[in-house]
Amino acid sequence: MDIAAQSIEGGFADPVFDAQTVFRAVMDAMARPGSLQSLPAFARPPVPFSATAGAVALALCDNDTPLWLDPALQASAAIKSWLGFHTGAPLANTPADAHFALIAAPAEMMALDGFSQGTQDYPDRSTTLILQVSDIASGAPLLLEGPGIETSATIAPAQMPRHFVEQWKQNIKRFPRGVDIILATSDGVACLPRTTRIKTMGA
Amino acid sequence: MYVAVKGGEAAIANAHSLLADRRRGDRSVPALRLDQIVEQLALGVDRVMSEGSLYDRELAALAIVQARGDLIEAIFLVRAYRTTLPRFGYSKAIDTATMLVERRVSATYKDLPGGQLLGPTFDYTHRLLDPELAAGGDVAEPLQRETETQAMPRVSAILAREGLIEPDGEMPQDHVPGDITREPLEFPMARDIRLQALSRGDEGFLLALGYSTQRGYARNHPFVGEIRIGEVELELDVPELPFAVPLGTVRVTECQMVNQFKGSAKAPPQFTRGYGLVFGQSERKAMAMALCDRALRASELGEDVVAAAQDEEFVISHSDNVQATGFVEHLKLPHYVDFQAELDLVRRMHAEYDARENPVKADDKREAAE
Amino acid sequence: MTAQPTDIATYNFAYLDEQTKRMIRRAILKGIAIPGYQVPFASREMPMPYGWGTGGVQVTASIIGPDDVLKVIDQGADDTTNAVSIRAFFKKVANVAVTTYTASATIIQTRHRIPEHPLTAGQVLVYQVPIPEPLRFLEPRETETRKMHALEEYGLMHVKLYEDIARHGRIATTYAYPVKVEGRYVMDPSPTPKFDNPKMHRSPALQLFGAGREKRIYAVPPFTEVVSLDFEDHPFEVQTFDQPCALCAAENVYLDEVILDDHGGHMFVCSDTDHCEKRREEGHRGHLAPEMMEPAR
Numbered sequence: 001m002d003i004a005a006q007s008i009e010g011g012f013a014d015p016v017f018d019a020q021t022v023f024r025a026v027m028d029a030m031a032r033p034g035s036l037q038s039l040p041a042f043a044r045p046p047v048p049f050s051a052t053a054g055a056v057a058l059a060l061c062d063n064d065t066p067l068w069l070d071p072a073l074q075a076s077a078a079i080k081s082w083l084g085f086h087t088g089a090p091l092a093n094t095p096a097d098a099h100f101a102l103i104a105a106p107a108e109m110m111a112l113d114g115f116s117q118g119t120q121d122y123p124d125r126s127t128t129l130i131l132q133v134s135d136i137a138s139g140a141p142l143l144l145e146g147p148g149i150e151t152s153a154t155i156a157p158a159q160m161p162r163h164f165v166e167q168w169k170q171n172i173k174r175f176p177r178g179v180d181i182i183l184a185t186s187d188g189v190a191c192l193p194r195t196t197r198i199k200t201m202g203a
Numbered sequence: 204m205y206v207a208v209k210g211g212e213a214a215i216a217n218a219h220s221l222l223a224d225r226r227r228g229d230r231s232v233p234a235l236r237l238d239q240i241v242e243q244l245a246l247g248v249d250r251v252m253s254e255g256s257l258y259d260r261e262l263a264a265l266a267i268v269q270a271r272g273d274l275i276e277a278i279f280l281v282r283a284y285r286t287t288l289p290r291f292g293y294s295k296a297i298d299t300a301t302m303l304v305e306r307r308v309s310a311t312y313k314d315l316p317g318g319q320l321l322g323p324t325f326d327y328t329h330r331l332l333d334p335e336l337a338a339g340g341d342v343a344e345p346l347q348r349e350t351e352t353q354a355m356p357r358v359s360a361i362l363a364r365e366g367l368i369e370p371d372g373e374m375p376q377d378h379v380p381g382d383i384t385r386e387p388l389e390f391p392m393a394r395d396i397r398l399q400a401l402s403r404g405d406e407g408f409l410l411a412l413g414y415s416t417q418r419g420y421a422r423n424h425p426f427v428g429e430i431r432i433g434e435v436e437l438e439l440d441v442p443e444l445p446f447a448v449p450l451g452t453v454r455v456t457e458c459q460m461v462n463q464f465k466g467s468a469k470a471p472p473q474f475t476r477g478y479g480l481v482f483g484q485s486e487r488k489a490m491a492m493a494l495c496d497r498a499l500r501a502s503e504l505g506e507d508v509v510a511a512a513q514d515e516e517f518v519i520s521h522s523d524n525v526q527a528t529g530f531v532e533h534l535k536l537p538h539y540v541d542f543q544a545e546l547d548l549v550r551r552m553h554a555e556y557d558a559r560e561n562p563v564k565a566d567d568k569r570e571a572a573e
Numbered sequence: 574m575t576a577q578p579t580d581i582a583t584y585n586f587a588y589l590d591e592q593t594k595r596m597i598r599r600a601i602l603k604g605i606a607i608p609g610y611q612v613p614f615a616s617r618e619m620p621m622p623y624g625w626g627t628g629g630v631q632v633t634a635s636i637i638g639p640d641d642v643l644k645v646i647d648q649g650a651d652d653t654t655n656a657v658s659i660r661a662f663f664k665k666v667a668n669v670a671v672t673t674y675t676a677s678a679t680i681i682q683t684r685h686r687i688p689e690h691p692l693t694a695g696q697v698l699v700y701q702v703p704i705p706e707p708l709r710f711l712e713p714r715e716t717e718t719r720k721m722h723a724l725e726e727y728g729l730m731h732v733k734l735y736e737d738i739a740r741h742g743r744i745a746t747t748y749a750y751p752v753k754v755e756g757r758y759v760m761d762p763s764p765t766p767k768f769d770n771p772k773m774h775r776s777p778a779l780q781l782f783g784a785g786r787e788k789r790i791y792a793v794p795p796f797t798e799v800v801s802l803d804f805e806d807h808p809f810e811v812q813t814f815d816q817p818c819a820l821c822a823a824e825n826v827y828l829d830e831v832i833l834d835d836h837g838g839h840m841f842v843c844s845d846t847d848h849c850e851k852r853r854e855e856g857h858r859g860h861l862a863p864e865m866m867e868p869a870r
C-alpha cells in the first residue's frame with residue numbers, strides 16, 4: 001500500500017462516538033491514575049505507531065495542537081502523513097512547542113524536562129506525553145499515590161524512559177508546572193498526571 | 204397543603220406556545236417577511252450582524268422577527284447559530300482604501316481627494332415624525348452620480364505622508380491575528396484581539412464609555428479623521444491556488460479617529476489613532492469603538508490609567524451584551540438554596556443583635572414571630 | 574444563504590462540533606491533572622443564556638456518550654424549570670437516557686447542590702459555575718488574581734474571612750465557601766451552600782466544573798483533599814437545621830424553607846427532591862407528609 005492510501009485509511013470508523021469513547025477512557029484514566037481503561041482498536045495507523053496511541057491522537061489532536069514525534073515516528077513519512085490527514089495537527093518545531101508528544105520508543109526518549117512544562121501562571125500550557133508501551137504489568141513495579149487514588153495503586157509499565165522515577169520526582173517538584181503522561185498499551189490506556197507521587201517498590 | 208411543584212416540562216411548553224402567539228400578534232395583520240425586515244429595518248439588521256459576528260442579512264432578519272424585535276435577543280440567536288458553523292479558513296484582511304464608498308466624511312479637512320460624500324445619513328434630517336411615511340407613500344428614486352470613481356485615500360494616509368501620525372499598528376511581521384471566538388481571552392490583550400472584542404461589543408455600552416471620555420474621564424482629544432461606509436471585497440487565500448479567491452463583498456463602516464498626543468519618552472509629539480470597524484452601517488458604533496480603542500491604548504502610550512474607559516479588563520470583560528444579559532437575567536433563576544443559607548445567617552445574627560440591644564423585648568418579639 | 578428550517582439532523586451529537594469538543598476535552602484533562610486550577614478554554618455561545626449553565630452544558634456535552642444516564646438538578650431538585658430545560662436539551666441533541674435517581678446516573682449536572690445520596694466511583698458530577706474565581710470579589714482583576722494563584726498568595730482570602738469574624742463574630746460566608754484543593758489551589762466550589770463542602774472531600778466521584786461566560790474549566794479528581802478554609806479558633810462548620818424534613822423526616826440534609834401562608838407559616842423540606850421521594854417510598858414520613866395529615870381532615 002502506498003503512503004497516500006495508508007494515510008487515508010485507518011481512521012475512526014465512527015468519528016463522533018469513537019472519539020467520545022477514547023476520550024472517556026483517557027479521562028477516567030487521568031482521574032484514576034494507575035487504572036487501566038480498556039479500549040478496543042479503533043484506529044489502524046501505520047507501524048510502528050500503535051492502535052491505541054493512534055486512537056488517543058485522533059481523539060485529542062487537531063490543527064490547534066502542535067505535535068512532536070519521537071525519532072521512531074519522525075522517521076516514517078507514512079505516519080506523518082496519516083496524522084496530518086486525520087488530525088490536521090501541525091508538527092512542533094521543538095519539543096517545548098508541542099501540546100502533545102507522541103512517543104513510540106519511550107525507553108529511548110529525551111528527558112521529561114525538555115518538553116513544555118507550562119508556566120506558573122498557566123501551568124496548563126504544558127506538553128502531554130503519549131507513551132506507547134506494550135503493557136503496564138511486565139516492567140518495574142511503581143507504587144502510586146495522590147489525587148484519584150484511594151490509598152495506593154501499583155503499575156509496572158514496560159519500556160519506560162531511563163531514570164523515570166528520578167525524572168518524575170523532578171516533575172513533581174515543578175508542580176503546578178510539569179508534564180502529564182498517557183500510557184497507551186496494546187489494549188487500553190493508563191495515566192500519570194503530574195500530581196501522582198511514585199515510589200519504587202521496596203523504597 | 205404543600206405539594207412539590209411538578210410539571211416544569213408542561214409549564215415550559217405552554218410558555219413557549221404563548222410566546223409564539225404573542226410574537227405573531229393579531230393574525231389579521233400580515234406576517235412580516237424576512238425581505239421586508241432586510242430592506243426596511245436595515246440598520247437593525249446591521250447591528251445584529253455586527254454584534255452577532257455573522258454577516259448574513261436574512262439570518263439576522265429571522266433572528267429579529269424571532270426575537271420580537273429585541274435586538275440583544277436576536278444577537279444571541281445569531282451567536283448561538285454561528286458557533287456551530289465549521290471554520291473553513293480566514294479571509295485576507297480587507298482593504299478599506301479600495302472601498303466602494305457610499306458615504307465618507309472627514310471633520311479634519313474641508314476638502315480632500317475623493318471629496319466629502321454625505322450618503323444615506325440621518326445627519327441634517329429634521330427629526331419630525333413623517334405622517335406620509337405612516338400612510339405608506341411612494342418614495343422617489345435617489346439621484347445617482349455618473350462620474351468615474353475617484354481614488355479616495357484614507358485621511359490617516361494623508362497625515363502619515365507628513366509623518367504627523369503614528370504608524371498604523373505595531374504588530375510584528377509574523378504576528379498571526381488572534382480569534383476571540385476560538386481562544387479564551389487573556390489579559391493584557393493585544394490590540395487586534397481587543398478590536399475584535401470591541402467590534403462585537405454592545406453599542407450602548409461603548410457609546411456611554413466613549414461619551415465618558417469626552418466628558419473628562421480619560422479625555423483624549425479626538426477628531427473624526429474620517430468615517431467611510433461602503434462595500435469592500437473579501438478574498439480568501441487558498442494554498443493550492445496562486446491567487447486570492449474573491450468571496451464577494453461586505454458592507455462595513457470604518458471610523459478613524461485622530462487624537463492629539465503630546466509625545467512621550469518613547470514617541471515624538473504626533474497624532475495617534477483610534478479605530479472602529481463594524482459590519483453594515485453604524486457610525487455611532489464605529490465612532491464609539493474608535494474612542495474606546497484610543498482610550499484603551501493608554502498603557503501602550505504611557506498615559507495614566509485613571510478612568511473606566513481606559514481599563515481593559517473592565518471594558519472588555521463587560522462589553523459583550525450576550526454575556527451581560529445572560530448573567531444579569533440569571534438572577535431570576537431559582538436561588539433558594541443559597542437564599543436559605545443567607546436567611547439562616549441573617550436570622551441568627553438578627554436574634555443575637557436583639558438579645559444584645561434589648562434583652563427583654565427580644566423575647567416578646569420572638570414570640571410574636573412564632 | 575437562506576435560512577433552512579432546522580431539525581436535530583443538522584446539529585452534531587450533543588450539539589457541539591467535534592473540534593469544540595476536542596478543545597474542551599483537552600481542557601478537562603488539564604483540569605484533572607492540576608486539581609483546583611482554572612483552565613482557560615474558548616467557551617462557545619450555547620443555545621441557552623450565559624449564566625444559565627452554559628459551562629456545565631459544554632462540559633457535559635463534551636463527555637457524554639450514548640451509554641450515559643444523565644441527571645440534571647437545580648437547587649437540588651430535578652423538576653425546577655432550568656433543570657427540566659437542560660435535561661430536555663440533552664434528550665433532544667444527544668438522545669441519552671435521563672433519570673432523577675442519583676444512584677442510577679453516570680453524569681449528574683448540578684446547579685447549587687451536591688446530592689444527598691453519596692456519589693460512587695464512576696460517576697461524574699458536573700457543576701455549573703457562575704464566577705469560578707474565588708478571589709474575584711476581593712480583587713476584580715484577572716491579571717492580579719492569576720498572579721495570586723501562581724504565587725499561592727492567598728492572604729487576602731484569609732483577611733476577608735477574618736474580617737467577617739471581627740465584625741460578625743463568625744465567618745459570614747454561607748455559600749460558595751472557598752476550599753483549598755490538595756493543599757495548593759484555593760477554589761470556588763460554585764454557589765453550593767457550605768453544607769455541601771464536606772461532600773467534595775475525597776469523593777469517589779470525579780467532579781468537573783464549567784464556567785461558560787468566564788471561560789474556565791476546573792476539576793477535582795476522586796479521592797482528592799478538599800478542605801474548607803478556616804481558623805483554629807473558628808473552625809469550619811456547616812449549617813444545621815432545627816427540625817427534620819417535614820415530608821420525609823430526614824435529618825442532616827439540606828432543607829428549603831417553603832412559605833405556606835401569609836401569616837408566617839412555613840415548613841422545611843428536603844432540597845434534594847430525589848432523596849426525599851426515595852425516603853418516602855421507603856416509608857419515612859415527616860409531620861406534614863400528606864399521609865400524616867389525612868386523619869386530621
